[in-house]
Amino acid sequence: MKKHGKLLLALLLILGISVFAGGCGKDGNSSDGQDGDGTDGDTTVTGEAVMGGDIIVGITQDFDSLDPHKAHAAGTQEVMFNIFEGVVKPDKDGNLVPAVASDVAISEDGMTYTFTLREGVKFHNGALVTAEDVVYSLKRSAGLLETVDPEVIVTSALSCISDITASKDASGKEIVTVSLSTVNTELLGYLTSAIIPKDYENQANAPVGTGPFKFVSYTPLASLVMEKNPDYYGTAPYLDKVTFKISADTNTAFLELLAGNIDIFPYLTSEQASQLSGNYNIENGTANLVQALFLNNAEKPFDDIRVRQAMCYAVNRPEILDMVADGKGTLIGSNMFAGFAKYFNADVVDMYPYNVAKAKELLADAGYPDGFEMSITVPSNYQFHVDTAQVIVEQLKQVGITAKIELVEWPTWLEETYRGRKYQTTIVGLDANLAPSDVLKRYRSTASSNFLSYVNEEFDEIFALAIAETDDAAKVKYYKQLQEILAKDAASVYIQDPASYVAVSKKLSGYTFYPLYVQDMSKVYYVK
C-alpha cells in the first residue's frame, strides 16, 4: 500500500491538533477533496476466473440468530443466503427459480402448489434431503407445527396455507403439496424460507442447510466463517472460504478497507466511496429501501390532507439526494422501490415538485398560515436517515415549520414509534420480501404493521383484488393504482430508494446485485 499523498496531509494536520503547534496554517492543495472519483466507472473487470481462494467481507451488523427461521434482521438473512435455500430461490433479476425442488406446479385455481423434490440434494451434514424435511421446514415457518417454538418468526403471509403433505408421484419421485385455504397468487415469493433437516436441534449454534457454502464457525461481535460445500447440486462456488468480519461501525470498517484487509465491503457511504481509489472497484445499485418522512396520519396536524400535501411540496427531494448521497439514489413518489421494475409506478414520482409557495398556500388553507412545530423521531444507529432529517429541518424552515430532531435507540423506536405509534413524523427505510403485496400490505387500515394509521377503504378494496388477481397484467395495473392512491393522499413524504455502494477488491470479480437483501458469494471469483 504505497503512501497516499492525502494520508500524509491528513497526518500533518492531525498532528497539528495533538502537538498543539498552533494555528491551522496554510493547507496547500487539499482543495480537490475527491481526487480520481472512483464512483463513475463501475466496470466489472471480467477477467478469467480462478477456482479457490479466501476472501473477507466486511459487515457492520452482528447476527441476530443463526437459525434461519429465527432471524429477521436483513443483515443476517443476506449472509445466510449462502448457507440456506428454500424450495425456490430468487435469481439476480428477482424471478424465483427452482432450488431444493426441481420444479413447481400451481393448480388452476391457485389453491394447491406441488413441488417435486430434486434428487441427490444433500444437507451440509451429508444427509439426503427428504420430503419430510421440506414439510417440517415449511410448516415450521408457517407456524403449523404441533410444538410451536415462540422464538420462530412466523411469516404472516403463509397464514393462508391449510396443509402441507409429502407423497410420491407416479414415477416414484418425492413430491410436497401445499394446499391453501384462500387464494394468494404471490405465495411463491414467501416460500423461499430455508429447508433444514427435520430432527436437528443445534441449528442456532451450528446451522445446517443446503446452500453453496457450509457453516464453519461464528464468534459474536467478531466474525462468521463459511467454506465451499463440495457436494452442492448447483453450479459450484469458486471460492474456498468466505469470512464475514463484523466491524463496530462503518468508520472502523472503512479503515480496515483502506488497510486492505477487507476484500468486499457492501455498506460503503457515498462519502467513503469518493475517498476510495486505487485497488477497489465501486459497484453501485439500489438498496431496495423505501426511505420517506413517514407522517402519523392519526396525529394532529398530519390528519389534514392539505398539511400532508404541503409537506410534500415543502421537501426538496433532489437537494436531499445531493446532500446525503452526492446526488445518487432514485427518487420515488410512493411506497415502492425502483428495483421492482414491473410494478413500479413511475409517473407518481413527480406528483409533488418542490414548490414553497404552493406549500405555504396549502398550510394557510389548513389554518397554519405561519407554520407549526413538529418533531422528527429518527433511530440513532442510521446516520443516513439522521443526515436526511437534518436537511429536511432546514428545508421546512422556508415554509415556517420548525422541526426538532429526536434521536432514539432502535428498540425504543420499535416499541414507541412503530408499535406504540407515539410520534409525529419519523424517517426510516422500509424493506420487503420479493412480493409486491409485501411492500404495500402495511397500508391496509386493519394491518398491525400500519404504523402510519393510514385509512382508505378504496385502497383496501383494490388491495384485496390485487392479491386475488391471477392475470399478471391486471395485477400490475392494480398495484400501480394503489401507489397512485397513496401519492394522492400524500400518506407520507416519499423520498428515495437510496443508492448502495459496494467496494470490491480489483483482484475479485463477479459480485452481483440482487433486488433484495442478498450477498451472494457463490458468484464471486479471483481474476487471474
Add this chain to the structure above:
Amino acid sequence: MEKEKHLLELCNVSVGFPQKGKKMNPVTRGVSFYVREGEALGIVGESGSGKSVSMLACVGLLGGGGRVLEGNIRFLNGEDYIILNTMTQKELEAVRGDDIAMIFQEPMTSLNPVMTIGRQVEEMLLLHGDCPKEERKKRVLAMLSEVGLPDPQEIYGKYPHQLSGGMRQRAMIAMAMILRPKLLIADEPTTALDVTIQAKILELLKKFQKEYGTTIILISHDLGVIRSVCSRAVVMCGGKVVEQGDVGTLFEQPQMDYTKRLLAAALGKGSVLKKEPAVCRGEAIVCVRDYSVFYEEKLDGKKRKREVVKKVSFDLCAGETVGVVGESGCGKSTLAKALAGLNPLTSGSADISCENPQMVFQDPYGSLNPAKTIGWLMTEPLRLHHVGTKEEQRAAVCEMLEKVGLGREYYGRCPKTLSGGQRQRVAIAMAIMLKRPFLLLDEPVSALDVTVQEQILILLVKLQKEFGLTYLFISHDMNVIHRICDRVFVMYQGEIVESGDVDEVFRNPVHPYTKKLLGARL
C-alpha cells in the same frame, strides 16, 4: 597547643535566599565563630535568629535556593582544612554522615515512616565504607543498645510510628553516631520532648562526647539545655552573633542586654506576676467530685473504654488561677477538654456555675479558622448568642482588640498574616468575648518563644484582674506555673498526686514524682 586546633570555623559567613525574581535576601550577616575538637559549643537564639541556617549552610543542606553569599566555612579534615561552602554536592555527600552528622528537632517526622529503624540506621554503613551484611546488622544492634534503647532486636524491625518520641530521638542519635563522626550538629534535639526524657537525651550526648571525643554543636532556644551540655556558647539574634564566650561567664554576667533579657525570661527570675495570693472570695464556681474521663478505643474492632482521668476531685474559687502540671499523657488536657464539654464520656460530677466555659488551645496556628478574618472570628461568639446589633458587635470587638493589645487595624486581617503571639491574643479575646468567668487554658504559651510567652502571661493576669476571671492553667513547664498560678495540682497517670499552694509545693514537694519534675527544672 594541640587543643587549640579548631575543628570548624565560620569566618563572617552570610547566607541568603532568593527573593521573588533574582535578588538574594541575606538571612545571616558576618557570622564568625569556631569550635575546638572534642568541645561542646552551644548556639542560642530565638526562632528566626539564623542559628539553624548557619549550621545547615555548613553541610550544604540549605535548600530553597539558599547560598552562602560571602565568607567561608573551614573544616579540619585530618591535617588540612577544607572549605565546605565551595565544595560540590558530590564532595559534600562524602562528608555528610561520615565526618559531620546531624540530628533534628521533630523526631515524629525526621525518620522515614515507611522504613524500619534497623534499615535506616544500616543505611549509614551502606553509604560510607563497606562492611558485609551480617557484620552490619551486628554493629547496628550494638549501636541501638549503646543509645539506651531497650531490646534492640525488636526495635530493629519496628517502624518509626511504633516508637515514642524519646525512643525515636535515641534512634536518630544511633544513626548519627554509628560512623563515629568528628562533628555532631544537634538542632533543638530535645525541644519536642518531655522534661524527664530531655535530661536522658542530653546525658547521652555528653556520654558520646566523652567516649568518642565527638565535637558537638548544640542549637537550642532553651538556655538550661545549653548550660547543662556546652562549655562555650554563641548568642545569635536577627542573623548576627550578638555575644559568645564561656557558658559560666556568659550566664553570670551577660554583656549585651539582649542576652540579659533572654536569660531573665528563661530562668523566670523576672517579677513574679501573681498579685497577693487570691483569697477564695465566696463560693467555689467549679466543684468537681471523683470525676473520671474515658476514651473509646477500637482495638481490632472491639470497642474498649480506657479511663484516662481517674476520679479527680477539686474546687475552683472565683478569680483564682489554678495550675495543672504533669507530663504529656498524664491526662491534664483530657481533663480540661472534658470540663469544657468536648468529651461526653465522663463519670462523677463536675458542675460549673457558668454554662459553656471557653478554652484557649496550645497551637496558635490551629486554633484560628485560617479562612476567616480576625473581625469575623471575634464577632462569631456574639453572633451565635445574638448579642447586640451589628454596630454594637463591631464596637465590642474593636474594644476587645485594644484590650488584648492589638489595634483596630487587625479587624480586617486574616490569621495567616499574624505571628504566634498575636494569634494567641486573638484566641484569648475570642474566649472572653462572652464574658464567661471561667476559662480553661491548655498549654497556651508552650508553643511560643520565651519573650513572647512573657507578654501573654502578663496579658492573662491583666485580663483576670479586669474581668474577675478564674483560670485552669495547664502546662508542662514548671517555671510558667510558678509565675502565674496561685495553687497547683500535679497529675501523674490520670490522678492528682499532689496539690496545694504554689510556693509551698515548689519549696518542699511531697510526692516523689513532683520532686522528679522539680529536679528536672533548671
Add this chain to the structure above:
Amino acid sequence: MKQGRGQSNTKNWNMVIGIALVSVVLLFVVVGLFWTPYEPTAMSAALKNKPPSLLHPFGTDYMGRDILSRVMDGAGRTFLISIVTVAIGLTAGVLVGAFTGYYGGIVDEILMRLNDTLTSFPSILLAIVFVSLIGTGEYNIIAVLGVVFIPSFARVVRSEYIVQKELDYVRNARLLGAGNLRIMFVHILPNTRPILLSTITIGLNNAILAEAGMSYLSLGVQPPNASLGSMLSEAQTYLLSAPWFALAPGLMIVFTVLGFSMISENIGKKNG
C-alpha cells in the same frame, strides 16, 4: 545551590498561557452567543467539504455548513454542559462529602456505599434511563454527567472534612456554641477552597471529554445542533478527505482543557 532559579517565573509564564488559551475560547463562546458569520445549521450542497478559505476560515463540513459558526455555537453548548455538570457534581458532592466526612459512622457508610454503586454503574445505561425519563437533548446529558460526577467530588470533600474536623478551630467553634451545620458549611467549607478549585478544573476537563465520548455514542447533543464533541465524532468519517473538519473542534477542546489545567496547576501551587 543548584535549584533552578527560574522556578518562580515558570509559574506565572504557565498561568499566562493558560489564561490566554481560555480567553481565546471564551471569546469564541461569547461572540458565538450573539453573532456567528453564518447560520450554524445553514447548509448548501455546493459547499460540501470545502477546505478553509477566506469565506469560511475553518472550511465547511459534509453538509456544507460553516465550521467556524458551528464551532462558535458548539463551544458555547459544550461550555454550558460542562459548567452546569460540574456545578451539579460540585454542590451534590460537597453535600455528600461534608456529611460523610463530618459525621462518619453510619451516615458515612451508607453514603459511601451509594457512591461506590454510582461509580461502578455504567454511565451509558444511566444516560439511556435519563433519556427515557426527560427526553433527549442537552438537559439529559447535563443530568447524566452531573450525577456521574458526584462521587469524585464527594470523595475529595470527604477526605478534606475528615482532616479539618479534628483541628482546634472546629473545637473552638463548637465551644462557642455553633451548631453542626454551621460548623460544616460556615467554618470548614471555606478551608476546602484550594482542594475544590483544583478538583473543579479537573472536573471541567473530564466533563468536556465525557460529553465528547457521549456524542460519539450518539447519546449527547441532538443534531442539527452541535457541540464540540458531536462535531468531532461527525468529523471522524471525513478524517481523510476533509481533515480540517476535525481540526477546528479538536483544537478548541485542546485549548480549553489545556488552559484550564494550566490555570488549575497554578492555583494549586499558589495556595497549595
Add this chain to the structure above:
Amino acid sequence: MRYYIKKVISLIMVLFLIMLLTFIAFQVIPGDSALSRLGVDAEPEAVEALRESLGLNKSLPERFFSFLSGAVRGDFGNSYQYGKPVGELLSARLSVTVWLAVLSIFMIIAVSVPLGLVCSRKEGGVADRIITMVTQTLMAVPAFFLGIVITLIFGLVLEWFAPGAYIAPGEDFGGFLRYMIFPAVAIAVPKIAMTVKFLKTSVLRELKLDYVRTARSKGNSERAVLWRHVLKNALIPVITFMGMVIADVLAGSIVVEKVFNLPGIGRLLITAISNRDYPVVEAGVVYIGSVVLIVNFIVDLLYQKVDPRVRIK
C-alpha cells in the same frame, strides 16, 4: 480480621444495589426485548408468546429474585440475542478486556513513574516544562479521537499494524499482543498524563518533609534520596489514584473498543443494552461492579502493605 469481613459485606451490599438499579433501569427505559428479538413484522401474538416464554410478564420482584438466585450460582441465564449462556459470552470477551487492561496498566506504570520522577527532580527545568506541556495536551484529547489518530498514523501510514484486524488470542498470541499494543496506548496515554501530574505533586510534597532532610544529612545523593526514600512515600497516594484508573480500564473502555474493533466487555455491554438483552446487561453490570469493588479492595490491602502506619493489626 473483622475489618475484612466488614469490607466483604459492603462489597456484596453494593453489588446487590447495582443489580437492583439495573433491574429498575430496565423497567423504566422503553424497548421490549421480545419485540426487538422478533423484529418489525412480528405479529403481536408471537411477541406475547415470546414474552411469556422468556418470563418477561412475571412481576418485577419475582423476576429479580429468580435472577438473583441464578446469579448467586453464577448462572445468569441465556442471552436473548445470542441464545448462548451469558457466562460463556462474557468469559470469551473477558480475555480481550483483561489483556487490554494489563497492557495499558503496565504501560501507565512503566512510563509515568520515571517521567514523574524526572519532572519532580528537574522541577521548573526545561525537561519538566516540556513533559508537562505534552502530558497536559494529551490529557485534553478525547479517547476516541486519540484512537483514530493512532489508527491513522500507525495503521495506515506507518503500517505497524493492520487496523481493525483483531486476532483472537487463541489463534496467534504474538499477533494478538502486537495488535493490542495500540488500543492499549490509546487508553494509557491520557491516564499516563494524569498519573505523571499526580506523582509529581506527590513527590514535591514529600520532598518538603523532614525525613528527606535527614536522608540528605546521612550523605545520600539526590538520586538515592529520590529512589530509596521519597518514591515509596510518594507512591502511597498514587496507589489510590491507580485503583480508580485500573477499575476504569477493566470496566472496558467502550470508546476505544469501538474504534479498534475489539470484541471486549464494553462493546458487548453496549450492543446488549441497545438490544435490551437483559441477562447480558445484568451480568455485565455485575462484572463491572465487582471489578471496581475488588480493585478498591486490593488497593486497600496494597495501601496497608506499603504504608505501615495504616496497617490493621
